[in-house]
Amino acid sequence: MFLLGTATTFAGAFLAACGSAPTAEVAATEVPVGSAVIIDDFIIAQPTEGTFVAYSTTCPHQNNPITEVEGDTVRCTHHDSVFSIKDGSVVSGVARDSLTTKPVVQNGDTLTVG
Numbered sequence: 001m002f003l004l005g006t007a008t009t010f011a012g013a014f015l016a017a018c019g020s021a022p023t024a025e026v027a028a029t030e031v032p033v034g035s036a037v038i039i040d041d042f043i044i045a046q047p048t049e050g051t052f053v054a055y056s057t058t059c060p061h062q063n064n065p066i067t068e069v070e071g072d073t074v075r076c077t078h079h080d081s082v083f084s085i086k087d088g089s090v091v092s093g094v095a096r097d098s099l100t101t102k103p104v105v106q107n108g109d110t111l112t113v114g
Helices: 002-017
Strands: 024-027 035-039 042-048 051-056 068-070 073-076 081-084 090-092 104-107 110-113
Touching: 024 035, 024 042, 035 068, 042 110, 051 104, 051 110
Parallel strands: none
Antiparallel strands: 024 110, 035 042, 042 051, 068 073, 073 081, 081 090, 104 110
């Protein structure tokens, strides 16, 4: 009986964790041209006027959070890797892989990422 209860609890926790993916919303006017904002688990950037891209805040080097926006780059402060907001590529630091892109949907003045 204990094993059945444990398996049921594990299955419920697993299904809850596999629920809907996180999303974020922001007004397009809050994302500066040539820079980015960090909202929840997402980096939302506007490299050129009217062009929006988004990336995960998880650094591909060792999965630490990216927490700083510096003009047209974002930086992981754990090992000082810097990434371009234009395409998520590595500009400098120990990371070798680009940022993971996330889909952006624009509906009027609202951007939804997720």
